[in-house]
Amino acid sequence: TQTVSQSDAHVTVFEGDSVELRCNYSYGGSIYLSWYIQHHGRGLQFLLKYYSGNPVVQGVNGFKAEFSKSDSSFHLRKASVHWSDSAVYFCAVSDVTNAYKVIFGKGTHLHVLP
Amino acid sequence: EAAVTQSPRNKVAVTGGKVTLSCNQTNNHNNMYWYRQDTGHGLRLIHYSYGAGSTEKGDIPDGYKASRPSQENFSLILELATPSQTSVYFCASGEGGAEQYFGPGTRLTVL
Numbered sequence: 001t002q003t004v005s006q007s008d009a010h011v012t013v014f015e016g017d018s019v020e021l022r023c024n025y026s027y028g029g030s031i032y033l034s035w036y037i038q039h040h041g042r043g044l045q046f047l048l049k050y051y052s053g054n055p056v057v058q059g060v061n062g063f064k065a066e067f068s069k070s071d072s073s074f075h076l077r078k079a080s081v082h083w084s085d086s087a088v089y090f091c092a093v094s095d096v097t098n099a100y101k102v103i104f105g106k107g108t109h110l111h112v113l114p
Numbered sequence: 115e116a117a118v119t120q121s122p123r124n125k126v127a128v129t130g131g132k133v134t135l136s137c138n139q140t141n142n143h144n145n146m147y148w149y150r151q152d153t154g155h156g157l158r159l160i161h162y163s164y165g166a167g168s169t170e171k172g173d174i175p176d177g178y179k180a181s182r183p184s185q186e187n188f189s190l191i192l193e194l195a196t197p198s199q200t201s202v203y204f205c206a207s208g209e210g211g212a213e214q215y216f217g218p219g220t221r222l223t224v225l
Contacts, residue, residue, distance in 0.1 A: 033212065036216075043217050043218045045216070051211065090156075094210070099211050107156060
């Protein structure tokens with residue numbers, strides 16, 4: 001059974017700080033991993049995806065994520081956050097052989113203070 | 115610009131009534147999905163479709179039907195709405211690989 005765990009329900013930082021949002025998964029086969037952002041009252045917006053190759057994936061707006069097979073992790077990072085980055089971030093996993101279905105984590109609410 | 119749109123954006127229905135939520139995508143994606151989002155449960159898959167004419171059950175299909183009459187359109191139907199179906203519903207399209215594109219959501223309240 002695939003699972004996605006986002007250990008932090010809330011993360012609070014100041015504008016200009018760096019941030020890491022944590023994602024761990026449990027699955028033995030080949031998978032896709034992705035991150036989404038959801039601003040208040042909006043739909044989810046795709047940020048980035050990893051399948052193979054370079055374990056560091058660049059996304060939009062300065063976000064990047066790093067895949068680690070040994071840690072079963074796919075953490076999202078940003079070097080300098082802006083107040084507009086305040087949102088809920090979802091990690092997601094999909095089995096390569098059954099790629100239609102995506103399992104989403106519970107989400108991490110990022111609060112960026114001025 | 116390619117997009118996923120949903121209508122209505124807000125809906126108030128009465129218990130036992132019929133509700134139809136509509137979704138349109140201009141991404142030309144084969145796969146479309148309906149999710150509901152509730153506090154404490156995250157996103158849950160209701161129905162999905164591989165293409166026009168196909169519908170498949172997701173993780174929580176009970177009380178919901180789906181219809182995919184064309185590549186662009188995917189509807190979610192609540193034949194007999196209940197208060198437990200009060201939620202925010204999202205439609206999405208994609209080609210697989212954990213990359214989906216979501217609509218803005220429909221807030222449904224069943225009284």
